[in-house]
Amino acid sequence: MSTVGLQLRELREKAGFSLRKAAVAIDTDVAILSKMERGERKFSKELVLKLAELYKIDSDKLVIDYLSEKVLYELKDEEFGLEALKVAEKQLNYKKQNEQ
Amino acid sequence: MSTVGLQLRELREKAGFSLRKAAVAIDTDVAILSKMERGERKFSKELVLKLAELYKIDSDKLVIDYLSEKVLYELKDEEFGLEALKVAEKQLNYKKQNEQ
């Protein structure tokens, strides 16, 4: 299970960017990107999208993983996390049905 | 689909507490409780637990609904919310397997 941060680090290296170059390109500070890639600080969705664009890759999977991490972080110490996810899923499904 | 707030309002009324009494009993401000019951402000988990205790009911289902709401709120504008939930669920399941 590879975190979004590590995925983005790999992608950056494959695309041949140094941390600095990448940070400048997406208009953020090197320190922030460094910390995000290593999971020391949370990513913002905005940065994920900008990076995906910079590395010329599709962002969908990345965004999904990003959101998933966010949710899991919120539930990490919860006894009933799994149950909560199931309820949430059911409700989202229901909502989707009745909206179109 | 009844929100946690509305559930707690019903439970309070059944238990015969006024807003003020309940608020005092759980050591919070009336305004906060009023707003939470009506969904104008987010609940804290702590208050949910205190209220469940006050009303002498089992808190599990309430906590699950509370967490589910929290997660759904986070994903409410996300195109890939459902996919993210599925990924999160998969990972939680996986984690559960490998921990005991």
Add this chain to the structure above:
DNA sequence: CTTGTGTTGACAAATATTGTCAAAGGTAAT
């Protein structure tokens, strides 16, 4: 009119998130 009910809005206080900067440490080349 007084008492008890819930609601509302303005504001302060406390927390959390995010951004900025400078310094440190590594590695490689010359």
Add this chain to the structure above:
DNA sequence: ATTACCTTTGACAATATTTGTCAACACAAG
């Protein structure tokens, strides 16, 4: 060993978000 890169780290400031406090309001019952 100094130059030129790179990444990491920590301290701090700036912002934003969440949470708590208070006073006033409106309504109904007695």
